[in-house]
Amino acid sequence: xxxxxxRLRQIVxxxxxxxxxxxxxxxxxxxxxxxxxxxAVVRPASTAEVAAVVRECAAAGTSIIPQGGNTGLSVGSTPxxxxxxxVLSLTRMNAVRNIDRDNLSFTVEAGCILQSLQELAEKxxxxxxxxxxxxxxxxxxxxxxTNAGGTQVVRYGNTxxxxxxxxxxxxxxxxxxxxxxxxxxxxxxxxxxLFIGSEGTLGIITAATMKLFPQPAAQLTAFAAVPSMEAxxxxxxxxxxxxxxxxxxxxxxxxxxxxxxxxxxxxxxVPFAGLIGAPPYYVLVENSDSESEQHARERFEALLELxxxxxxxxxxxxxxxxxxxxxxxxxxESIPLAQAEEGLNIKHDISIAAxxxxxxxxxxxxxxxxxxxxxxxxxxxxxxxxxxxxxxxxPEGGDAKAFLNxxxxxxxxxxxxxxxxxxxxxxxxxxxxxxxxxxxQKYQSPxxxxxxxxxxxxxxxxxLMNPGCILPRQAS
Amino acid sequence: xxxxxxRLRQIVxxxxxxxxxxxxxxxxxxxxxxxxxxxAVVRPASTAEVAAVVRECAAAGTSIIPQGGNTGLSVGSTPxxxxxxxVLSLTRMNAVRNIDRDNLSFTVEAGCILQSLQELAEKxxxxxxxxxxxxxxxxxxxxxxTNAGGTQVVRYGNTxxxxxxxxxxxxxxxxxxxxxxxxxxxxxxxxxxLFIGSEGTLGIITAATMKLFPQPAAQLTAFAAVPSMEAxxxxxxxxxxxxxxxxxxxxxxxxxxxxxxxxxxxxxxVPFAGLIGAPPYYVLVENSDSESEQHARERFEALLELxxxxxxxxxxxxxxxxxxxxxxxxxxESIPLAQAEEGLNIKHDISIAAxxxxxxxxxxxxxxxxxxxxxxxxxxxxxxxxxxxxxxxxPEGGDAKAFLNxxxxxxxxxxxxxxxxxxxxxxxxxxxxxxxxxxxQKYQSPxxxxxxxxxxxxxxxxxLMNPGCILPRQAS
Numbered sequence: 001x002x003x004x005x006x007r008l009r010q011i012v013x014x015x016x017x018x019x020x021x022x023x024x025x026x027x028x029x030x031x032x033x034x035x036x037x038x039x040a041v042v043r044p045a046s047t048a049e050v051a052a053v054v055r056e057c058a059a060a061g062t063s064i065i066p067q068g069g070n071t072g073l074s075v076g077s078t079p080x081x082x083x084x085x086x087v088l089s090l091t092r093m094n095a096v097r098n099i100d101r102d103n104l105s106f107t108v109e110a111g112c113i114l115q116s117l118q119e120l121a122e123k124x125x126x127x128x129x130x131x132x133x134x135x136x137x138x139x140x141x142x143x144x145x146t147n148a149g150g151t152q153v154v155r156y157g158n159t160x161x162x163x164x165x166x167x168x169x170x171x172x173x174x175x176x177x178x179x180x181x182x183x184x185x186x187x188x189x190x191x192x193x194l195f196i197g198s199e200g201t202l203g204i205i206t207a208a209t210m211k212l213f214p215q216p217a218a219q220l221t222a223f224a225a226v227p228s229m230e231a232x233x234x235x236x237x238x239x240x241x242x243x244x245x246x247x248x249x250x251x252x253x254x255x256x257x258x259x260x261x262x263x264x265x266x267x268x269x270v271p272f273a274g275l276i277g278a279p280p281y282y283v284l285v286e287n288s289d290s291e292s293e294q295h296a297r298e299r300f301e302a303l304l305e306l307x308x309x310x311x312x313x314x315x316x317x318x319x320x321x322x323x324x325x326x327x328x329x330x331x332x333e334s335i336p337l338a339q340a341e342e343g344l345n346i347k348h349d350i351s352i353a354a355x356x357x358x359x360x361x362x363x364x365x366x367x368x369x370x371x372x373x374x375x376x377x378x379x380x381x382x383x384x385x386x387x388x389x390x391x392x393x394x395p396e397g398g399d400a401k402a403f404l405n406x407x408x409x410x411x412x413x414x415x416x417x418x419x420x421x422x423x424x425x426x427x428x429x430x431x432x433x434x435x436x437x438x439x440x441q442k443y444q445s446p447x448x449x450x451x452x453x454x455x456x457x458x459x460x461x462x463x464l465m466n467p468g469c470i471l472p473r474q475a476s
Numbered sequence: 477x478x479x480x481x482x483r484l485r486q487i488v489x490x491x492x493x494x495x496x497x498x499x500x501x502x503x504x505x506x507x508x509x510x511x512x513x514x515x516a517v518v519r520p521a522s523t524a525e526v527a528a529v530v531r532e533c534a535a536a537g538t539s540i541i542p543q544g545g546n547t548g549l550s551v552g553s554t555p556x557x558x559x560x561x562x563v564l565s566l567t568r569m570n571a572v573r574n575i576d577r578d579n580l581s582f583t584v585e586a587g588c589i590l591q592s593l594q595e596l597a598e599k600x601x602x603x604x605x606x607x608x609x610x611x612x613x614x615x616x617x618x619x620x621x622t623n624a625g626g627t628q629v630v631r632y633g634n635t636x637x638x639x640x641x642x643x644x645x646x647x648x649x650x651x652x653x654x655x656x657x658x659x660x661x662x663x664x665x666x667x668x669x670l671f672i673g674s675e676g677t678l679g680i681i682t683a684a685t686m687k688l689f690p691q692p693a694a695q696l697t698a699f700a701a702v703p704s705m706e707a708x709x710x711x712x713x714x715x716x717x718x719x720x721x722x723x724x725x726x727x728x729x730x731x732x733x734x735x736x737x738x739x740x741x742x743x744x745x746v747p748f749a750g751l752i753g754a755p756p757y758y759v760l761v762e763n764s765d766s767e768s769e770q771h772a773r774e775r776f777e778a779l780l781e782l783x784x785x786x787x788x789x790x791x792x793x794x795x796x797x798x799x800x801x802x803x804x805x806x807x808x809e810s811i812p813l814a815q816a817e818e819g820l821n822i823k824h825d826i827s828i829a830a831x832x833x834x835x836x837x838x839x840x841x842x843x844x845x846x847x848x849x850x851x852x853x854x855x856x857x858x859x860x861x862x863x864x865x866x867x868x869x870x871p872e873g874g875d876a877k878a879f880l881n882x883x884x885x886x887x888x889x890x891x892x893x894x895x896x897x898x899x900x901x902x903x904x905x906x907x908x909x910x911x912x913x914x915x916x917q918k919y920q921s922p923x924x925x926x927x928x929x930x931x932x933x934x935x936x937x938x939x940l941m942n943p944g945c946i947l948p949r950q951a952s
């Protein structure tokens with residue numbers, strides 16, 4: 001081990017092989033569920049250094065935990081507690097290699113912070129649409145590793161759909177340069193999409209060529225009260241029809257989720273606060289327009305008028321200014337914090353075909369109420385993508401910690417069984433990590449699992465890349 | 477072999493194991509470059525039958541050539557001439573399993589003809605945007621197997637981006653049901669995108685859940701003369717900015733390509749025919765609008781006005797009616813036929829980042845002229861995706877057949893070397909097939925090739941699925 005550390009120091013420099021001091025930022029997961037102990041945190045500055053580090057680790061039989069901003073929600077980049085694994089942090093690889101305006105693309109290194117890429121694009125008069133809560137700290141490498149989703153997926157897709165090409169260091173320490181910024185390229189198997197979402201278990205993404213888009217001329221946000229989840233889904237269909245690709249955001253919020261925001265963040269002005277208690281769901285709709293604000297407003301108002309007539313909207317407000325639009329989004333984004341203020345809760349990140357969500361919610365709400373009377377559901381999420389954060393909170397006045405200890409297993413079981421029954425996924429956008437390995441074994445098709453194991457074995461026969469993430473550790 | 481045929485007959489029925497009579501439609505590739513001889517053509521009617529056929533073939537060590545409409549351009553579904561391979565035709569599996577309007581998706585079997593799916597969507601008031609020359613005969617299974625492109629990619633992406641989930645029969649004859657119609661699903665490796673574009677070498681796609689879109693309220697088509705390829709690329713950028721996601725088609729046509737249409741299809745009214753000789757390139761731009769025809773026309777005219785001012789458009793006409801729009805598209809679509817009328821030619825299906833296409837074309841035109849004085853370039857394609865069909869025709873009056881025999885190797889070498897120099901791909905949308913296996917070995921990265929071989933070996937260790945397609949046959 002000392003010999004390995006010495007060689008790693010020669011590759012990346014003394015200062016970038018961390019073995020002492022406070023390494024909690026690298027060794028603990030974002031939600032503080034797991035704290036590990038690494039052999040060292042290694043911070044290479046270039047693809048060649050990453051490759052050299054991987055070769056040395058492979059020669060030593062030392063496993064590697066690739067890590068970006070370490071903001072993942074599924075414990076996908078935390079070392080175990082053996083003190084034998086190397087955390088390979090990509091954060092020093094944060095160069096923008098080029099911006100190609102005519103090709104609407106840029107090539108960026110894995111350690112670039114997402115928000116800095118959004119800002120860079122904006123400075124160029126372009127849009128990089130990937131947007132999610134952790135954007136101030138997460139890296140594009142982590143976004144790619146987990147195929148991150150976020151709030152703009154209804155129009156622009158997940159991270160996978162935003163990527164044109166990758167640079168990857170393989171488990172053997174070879175460099176695959178797949179950074180061509182091509183929109184069509186049928187030259188063999190789709191390795192790009194295989195690495196995206198593989199959570200560092202097949203190799204290390206060191207750089208990527210990502211799509212850029214024209215900036216919209218105007219963006220409008222509406223907040224609407226709806227009488228039911230069915231109505232929300234109907235409104236989604238109308239918005240697709242009326243706004244076409246102008247529909248860039250479609251979020252749903254349950255009444256209880258909003259009531260927590262009102263309770264714990266009284267400074268936020270939640271529309272229809274007077275109505276609270278009546279409408280069970282609220283939606284936030286975003287319309288991006290390539291023409292003008294006036295045109296956006298006309299289209300948006302025409303849509304809402306139609307929705308009123310249909311009855312799928314009870315009341316609605318369209319933001320009059322950008323700051324008002326930000327306030328509306330801020331309400332939606334404050335739900336997780338408001339929920340935390342109310343106490344610990346059991347989180348889910350599920351997806352179901354939009355058409356089946358109303359029946360799923362009705363069914364699962366009832367099952368949970370039956371099994372745990374008084375349980376409170378903080379249901380919100382990206383309805384446009386069929387993605388709900390269907391979170392479960394202790395009954396009013398209950399002890400949240402005790403609830404978690406005693407009920408988490410049951411609640412997860414009930415929710416995931418219902419998800420399976422409705423043909424959904426137990427992990428929509430947060431990945432599997434180490435947290436949901438058992439869920440993958442249970443709910444993924446055995447045939448698919450067999451193929452995944454075969455691919456892992458084929459590309460990483462030593463099993464050194466992020467072992468125990470996605471797939472169970474191999475018996476050794 | 478007799479025993480195998482007997483078992484296959486038991487599975488699919490006597491009538492669907494073809495061993496005699498005229499099997500040319502199954503044994504010869506679309507462009508009639510290769511004629512093989514199969515052991516039998518087997519036509520299963522269900523996924524269970526496909527799986528049973530695969531298991532029997534695997535037990536007998538018999539290799540399988542999956543086949544859809546057999547319209548591929550890269551010899552990807554033709555048996556060899558050994559008489560020992562089974563052609564597995566999916567054409568009887570042509571059911572539409574469901575249409576989910578609220579989820580904007582449908583689940584269809586592999587043998588469905590593309591055009592029938594377009595028509596079905598239209599009847600439902602929806603859009604299935606995949607569109608390409610062979611749509612009247614090609615199947616969705618073949619589109620998925622080759623990750624087909626076509627004319628709407630600039631807005632809707634390739635077949636891969638249109639697919640939500642797959643059902644696949646593995647080389648072991650197991651069935652993977654991955655047909656969830658989810659827009660977010662991060663539960664392990666992306667097997668879906670691995671099978672898409674694998675050209676039947678990893679398993680057999682038997683069904684797919686595909687995205688649907690709202691139908692646009694109006695669609696307008698413009699035909700414009702541009703002073704240079706640089707100008708065409710500049711116009712593309714403006715169209716992205718001005719039309720946003722309304723830009724659904726952006727085709728380029730070289731002057732010589734159009735002159736062939738004028739010469740061989742005098743009944744077609746080509747705009748600016750009087751100008752021919754002057755402007756080197758023409759573009760066809762399609763604008764789809766979710767609002768109205770009037771709105772589409774206003775936006776389109778505003779774009780063209782800007783383009784005139786900029787100088788990137790010399791003259792333009794916007795179709796006044798749907799039939800006029802079809803006529804304009806028909807000109808573009810007639811280029812391959814006009815070219816065939818002029819004589820045999822050497823075809824390419826290349827892609828390059830849009831930003832580098834002007835330099836690529838200038839460079840490669842000059843190289844070809846220097847090496848083969850008088851050579852004629854039929855350059856046209858999907859500029860919006862950076863995809864050119866950069867085809868090469870014998871000098872005026874030359875013997876086309878002799879030209880092909882003597883020059884094809886040199887021409888391919890010069891073109892593909894230039895493509896590589898400009899960071900492009902030698903196969904944009906037609907796949908590798910058996911035709912371009914050597915090109916893949918030469919131009920794909922050795923690291924990528926190593927991973928592809930490892931994946932093939934992992935999923936199809938017997939090497940029975942479409943051997944010799946994409947990757948060279950394994951030495952046995």
